[in-house]
Amino acid sequence: GSLPDRERVRSLLAEAHERYNDDVSGEVADYIPALAGADPDLFGLSLAGVDGGVFSSGDAQVEFSIQSISKAFVFALIDQLLGHDTVRRNIGVNNTGLPFNSVMAIELNHGSPMNAMVNAGAIAATSFAPGGDVESRWEFILDGLSRFAGRELVIDDEVYRSESASNGRNRAIAGLLHSYGAFGADPDSTVDVYTRQCSVNVTAEDLAVMGATLADGGVNPLTGEKVVDASVCRDTLAALAAAGLYERSGDWLYEIGMPGKSGVSGGLVTISPGKGALGSYAPRLDPAGNSVRGQRAAHFLSGALGLNLFASH
Ligand code: GLN
Numbered sequence: 001g002s003l004p005d006r007e008r009v010r011s012l013l014a015e016a017h018e019r020y021n022d023d024v025s026g027e028v029a030d031y032i033p034a035l036a037g038a039d040p041d042l043f044g045l046s047l048a049g050v051d052g053g054v055f056s057s058g059d060a061q062v063e064f065s066i067q068s069i070s071k072a073f074v075f076a077l078i079d080q081l082l083g084h085d086t087v088r089r090n091i092g093v094n095n096t097g098l099p100f101n102s103v104m105a106i107e108l109n110h111g112s113p114m115n116a117m118v119n120a121g122a123i124a125a126t127s128f129a130p131g132g133d134v135e136s137r138w139e140f141i142l143d144g145l146s147r148f149a150g151r152e153l154v155i156d157d158e159v160y161r162s163e164s165a166s167n168g169r170n171r172a173i174a175g176l177l178h179s180y181g182a183f184g185a186d187p188d189s190t191v192d193v194y195t196r197q198c199s200v201n202v203t204a205e206d207l208a209v210m211g212a213t214l215a216d217g218g219v220n221p222l223t224g225e226k227v228v229d230a231s232v233c234r235d236t237l238a239a240l241a242a243a244g245l246y247e248r249s250g251d252w253l254y255e256i257g258m259p260g261k262s263g264v265s266g267g268l269v270t271i272s273p274g275k276g277a278l279g280s281y282a283p284r285l286d287p288a289g290n291s292v293r294g295q296r297a298a299h300f301l302s303g304a305l306g307l308n309l310f311a312s313h
Pocket of ligand 1: 067068069100101119163170195198262263264265289
């Protein structure tokens with residue numbers, strides 16, 4: 001099957017925006033000081049089809065830092081390099097059942113990062129970026145994220161500086177993982193690269209295109225570039241299904257029925273394999289750090305567009 005016709009998609013996106021625009025539930029993240037200043041009322045929705053059609057409503061062109069949504073795409077880049085089995089062994093694909101920044105999860109699992117969608121696994125994935133020095137590892141990641149988006153992405157310096165000054169917890173996670181030997185590079189430079197990747201600016205439209213690339217067997221539907229293999233997309237979507245919304249991933253699958261990935265700045269990407277992806281931006285978060293309006297819009301659109309993977313018809 002494919003997406004409904006263009007007019008139907010356009011009107012359902014507008015309806016989703018209208019339905020949830022006035023919803024003020026949730027709180028903007030403030031543990032990274034630069035995120036606290038976001039306009040909480042912003043709300044953008046975008047859908048990109050594997051045929052290259054992009055539809056948007058609301059604040060879909062507003063830039064914000066990608067944060068944890070980078071984890072999905074960096075995982076794909078690293079899986080492309082290391083392969084299916086090594087990634088499962090060295091990073092893992094299970095859910096921790098604990099918050100995204102849990103240190104306890106590492107200890108409970110004897111040093112396993114558990115999944116690249118939580119900080120421990122994401123920092124471990126970033127540690128395997130190729131290149132000797134920080135700059136070449138960073139270039140690999142920024143270039144890869146940009147190829148998923150189909151445009152040259154740039155870092156938000158204010159967010160990068162703010163997070164660098166407040167990321168003691170991530171440095172602790174990296175140090176702990178490194179002490180278990182579960183790491184590809186030195187912990188401090190790896191956290192620096194990870195902090196940069198989280199500070200890259202995107203829009204809801206970018207997220208839709210990035211997600212649609214995973215829906216399209218790794219081919220960017222705008223540029224036609226093959227970014228990763230189709231098998232890497234399968235691996236990535238499986239890891240997302242398990243932990244893309246952290247300890248709320250079961251609730252998310254139960255309601256939306258597709259792999260998704262959230263970030264604390266309020267972005268969310270939802271992928272419909274073979275069809276396309278939805279990107280959204282709405283900064284107010286639930287207690288697990290997932291955008292409230294993004295989840296509601298995804299729920300509505302999953303039903304209205306017939307995207308739930310568990311539905312037989
Ligand atoms: N950069 C953030 C962190 O490491 C990302 C967290 C998130 O988006 N959930 O804490």
